[in-house]
Amino acid sequence: MSQRHAQLPQNSPAPPALDPADGALLDAARACVMAVGMKRTTLTDVARRAGVSRMTVYRRFPDVEALLQALMTREFLSVLGDVVRTDGGNARERLARGAGRGVMALSEHPLFNRLMDVDPELLLPYAFHRYGAFQRAVLSAFGGIIRQGIAEGSIREEDPELLAVALELMLRGPVLAARTEEVTAEREAICAQLVALIDGGLKP
C-alpha cells in the first residue's frame, strides 16, 4: 500500500452508492444546471439531455430534487476527495493545506459558481439551518485527520469531533463569500492566511 493511501483518514467519505448509469444522468443534470440554473432544471430536461425516457430517470431518482441533490453531493465530494489526498507533511500540515485548497477549489467550482449566480437561495438552508451530506463528509474527513494528528503529536489534544466542527464552520464563510468582489480579488492571499491560521491554531 502506498504512503499516499496510508495517509487517508480511515473514515473518509465513502463514494456515493451510484449505479454506473447514474453517472450519465448526473452529467446530464450538470449540463442542465450550467445552462439554466438549478430551479429551472426539470426532470424532463435531464431525461432529454441524457437521451433516456423520464421513466428511466424516475426509476433511479424519486424527483428532480433528489437528482440535483445527488449531483451536488457527487461534485462537492469529488473536491473533498482531491483535497484530503494532499501529500506530504504531518497531519496538521496536510489538514491546513487541504483546507486552503478546498476553499480555493470550491470557490472556483463551476457548479458552485453557477448556483451562487442563479439560485443562491438554494444554498441558504446549508449555510443557516442544517448540515448537508457534503458538510457531514467534511466533518468526517477532518475528524479522521485530526485523530491522526493527535496520535502522532502534530495536533494538540482536543476533542476531534468538536475541533472538526469548529474548522468546518470557519471555512464556510470564505466559501460562501467566494462571489464577494473583495474576496474574489484576494482569494489566494486569503486562503494562505487561513492555512497559516489553521496550522498555527492546531499546534500542540
Add this chain to the structure above:
Amino acid sequence: MSQRHAQLPQNSPAPPALDPADGALLDAARACVMAVGMKRTTLTDVARRAGVSRMTVYRRFPDVEALLQALMTREFLSVLGDVVRTDGGNARERLARGAGRGVMALSEHPLFNRLMDVDPELLLPYAFHRYGAFQRAVLSAFGGIIRQGIAEGSIREEDPELLAVALELMLRGPVLAARTEEVTAEREAICAQLVALIDGGLKP
C-alpha cells in the same frame, strides 16, 4: 485615561451619526421587527409605534429599508463595541477572546435570531455578495487590534488588513450557522475552539 480606553483600537467604528430622536424611531422599528419580522414592517407601523407622524419618519429616513438598515447597524455595532472593549492580556489574546465573545453575542442576539427565523433571505446578500456596514466596522476594529499586536510583538508580522479579512470570514460561518441545531447545542464549546484557533494561529 484608563487602561481600558487606551486599549481601544484607534480606528474603532465611530458611533453612527444619529439624531437623538432617531433612537426612539429605531427602538420602535426594533419592536416592529420583533413582532412581525423585517419584511412585514412598514414605515407606517414604525411611525404609529413611535407616536409620530409618517412625515416625521420620512424627514429622517428616505424609506423603511434605510430605517431598518440603520437599526441593524446600531444593534450589531453595539455588540462590536462591547466586544472590542475586552480587558486584559495582549492584543492577540484580546482579539481571540473578543472574537469568541462576538460570535456568542451575535448568535444569541434577539434581533439577529428574529431575522434568521422570519427573514433569513435578507442576510443572504451579506453572506454571499457584499460587505455591509457592520462587516466593514468589524474589519476596521480587527485591523486596529492586529496592528497593535504586531507592534507589541504578540501577533506575527502580516498584512493587517488581509489578516482582518481572513478572520472576519472565518467568524461568519459560525454566526450564520447559529440556528443549526448541532451548532446551537455546542455553541460555547465551539466558540472556545475558535478562540484557541485564533490565539494559536496569530502567534509570532
